[in-house]
Amino acid sequence: MPALSGATALPLLGHASQDDLLDVCRRAARAARRQRRPVLASWATRLRHVDPIALWSHGRVHTDRSLLWQSAWDRGSLVALGTAHDLTAHGDSRIPATRKSWERLLHDSVTGGHPGDDLPTGQGPLLVGGFSFAAADAAAAAESPATPLPEALMWVPALQVRGSAALYPMAELRLNAVVHPDDDPEQTAKSLVHLAEQCVPEETATRADGTPPPSRTSPAFRDLPPAEQWKDLVGQAVDRIRSGAFEKVVLAREVTVTTDVPFDLPAALERLRRTYPDATLFAVGHGARTFIGATPEYLVRLSGGNVHALGLAGTAPRGATAGLDAELEKQLTDSAKIQHEHDVVVRVLVDALHPTCAHVEAGSGPTVLKLANVQHLATVVEGRGIRPGLGILHFVERLHPTPALGGHPREESLGWLKQNEGLERGWYGGTIGWTDTSGQGEFAVAIRCALVRDNTASLYAGCGIVADSDPQEEYEETLAKLRPMRQALGLE
Numbered sequence: 001m002p003a004l005s006g007a008t009a010l011p012l013l014g015h016a017s018q019d020d021l022l023d024v025c026r027r028a029a030r031a032a033r034r035q036r037r038p039v040l041a042s043w044a045t046r047l048r049h050v051d052p053i054a055l056w057s058h059g060r061v062h063t064d065r066s067l068l069w070q071s072a073w074d075r076g077s078l079v080a081l082g083t084a085h086d087l088t089a090h091g092d093s094r095i096p097a098t099r100k101s102w103e104r105l106l107h108d109s110v111t112g113g114h115p116g117d118d119l120p121t122g123q124g125p126l127l128v129g130g131f132s133f134a135a136a137d138a139a140a141a142a143e144s145p146a147t148p149l150p151e152a153l154m155w156v157p158a159l160q161v162r163g164s165a166a167l168y169p170m171a172e173l174r175l176n177a178v179v180h181p182d183d184d185p186e187q188t189a190k191s192l193v194h195l196a197e198q199c200v201p202e203e204t205a206t207r208a209d210g211t212p213p214p215s216r217t218s219p220a221f222r223d224l225p226p227a228e229q230w231k232d233l234v235g236q237a238v239d240r241i242r243s244g245a246f247e248k249v250v251l252a253r254e255v256t257v258t259t260d261v262p263f264d265l266p267a268a269l270e271r272l273r274r275t276y277p278d279a280t281l282f283a284v285g286h287g288a289r290t291f292i293g294a295t296p297e298y299l300v301r302l303s304g305g306n307v308h309a310l311g312l313a314g315t316a317p318r319g320a321t322a323g324l325d326a327e328l329e330k331q332l333t334d335s336a337k338i339q340h341e342h343d344v345v346v347r348v349l350v351d352a353l354h355p356t357c358a359h360v361e362a363g364s365g366p367t368v369l370k371l372a373n374v375q376h377l378a379t380v381v382e383g384r385g386i387r388p389g390l391g392i393l394h395f396v397e398r399l400h401p402t403p404a405l406g407g408h409p410r411e412e413s414l415g416w417l418k419q420n421e422g423l424e425r426g427w428y429g430g431t432i433g434w435t436d437t438s439g440q441g442e443f444a445v446a447i448r449c450a451l452v453r454d455n456t457a458s459l460y461a462g463c464g465i466v467a468d469s470d471p472q473e474e475y476e477e478t479l480a481k482l483r484p485m486r487q488a489l490g491l492e
């Protein structure tokens with residue numbers, strides 16, 4: 001007899017697995033009643049590897065919350081579907097508030113099953129999601145409460161699948177629930193089995209690479225602000241920098257597009273994965289909206305007791321031939337203006353990590369990261385001997401936003417942006433990622449991205465502005481930075 005009446009025994013979740021899951025839920029319910037507070041229950045089993053884009057595409061239809069993550073750094077993948085628990089937080093303290101709620105939730109959690117033993121970094125139930133670039137302005141939010149994505153959206157998924165196509169044949173399927181004192185554990189377990197049945201397909205085929213984009217009739221584009229106005233703003237930023245108000249600011253713009261057919265997001269993700277293998281692929285589905293992208297920049301990674309942050313700033317186009325490309329690379333590495341733009345970021349990363357680690361070291365000079373659309377100066381900053389008790393959310397709080405997306409000094413440059421940029425950045429320039437129960441995890445900087453709803457999309461790009469920046473050159477740089485999402489969405 002199956003332990004859960006009415007639940008089908010999948011090959012994936014046989015009767016013994018269902019019994020085991022029910023036992024975890026029962027133990028959590030007993031703990032919740034004893035302690036008179038909700039308790040996190042988490043159960044895991046091994047799963048054959050499923051392509052993460054195929055799994056996300058299949059599963060997101062059945063839930064109103066989803067996350068896809070494929071890391072450029074350890075090639076690990078994560079698909080999170082449904083919600084076991086939301087950690088809501090607001091304002092400038094949204095990151096530490098989230099961290100404290102997570103720490104509280106982990107107290108006395110109940111786990112069981114057979115976790116994967118050869119996964120990339122991270123263990124147990126995860127907290128996933130992201131934070132917007134800036135805290136929402138309370139007055140503006142009251143006027144327009146329909147903000148596209150919340151300023152903090154971190155949640156424990158009901159179902160998570162972690163794996164790595166490159167290294168391991170097996171993945172880990174994990175089911176999570178937050179069990180309240182009055183909950184019926186049998187019902188909780190049954191809902192989780194049902195979710196797994198719906199979301200994990202028996203067979204998933206990766207979509208054929210190169211699926212042609214659906215035909216569209218003349219998409220309607222709109223620049224926010226219009227191009228000439230944006231270049232004027234660059235000029236104004238340069239004037240403020242020359243007058244000594246601040247040293248650097250990152251000015252962004254938005255392009256909105258409406259087409260006659262809904263965007264095909266799985267196809268867009270396939271194209272991004274194929275064209276930008278050195279980028280981290282992400283998609284966050286929240287109700288009818290999806291925020292997707294392929295970012296070359298991580299904010300912070302914490303694993304094996306070490307912390308890494310990436311200084312990525314300074315951009316040049318790619319050349320059409322090897323000779324031209326090498327010439328553009330030389331201009332990138334030789335430019336004093338670009339070196340300055342880059343150094344500001346590295347300096348801030350080193351200063352932010354110093355109080356948290358026994359040793360902090362920045363790479364001896366920037367390397368060049370070559371992507372299909374642009375090349376960047378990149379410097380890894382490493383911290384070793386992390387102070388006890390610090391997890392990745394402490395580092396996210398210290399580092400976000402870096403001068404690769406905000407400016408320097410922080411207060412003056414962000415103040416100027418708020419007054420002058422005229423853009424609702426939302427999650428563009430924000431940070432997306434995950435943490436595990438031990439505080440390890442990865443957070444990326446959300447760039448080369450778009451917020452999509454049905455047949456409309458908002459694409460974003462920005463540039464670091466310093467005293468010698470030229471408005472036309474910066475504008476052209478935004479065009480190159482917009483290209484990944486334009487191509488992925490079948491717009492060029």
Ligand SMILES: C=C(O[C@H]1C=CC=C(C(=O)O)[C@@H]1O)C(=O)O
Binds near residue numbers: 312313405447460461
């Ligand atoms: C702000 C963006 O890129 C940042 C990351 C790399 C290089 C940058 C730059 O050269 O300006 C930016 O700091 C963006 O892509 O929208």
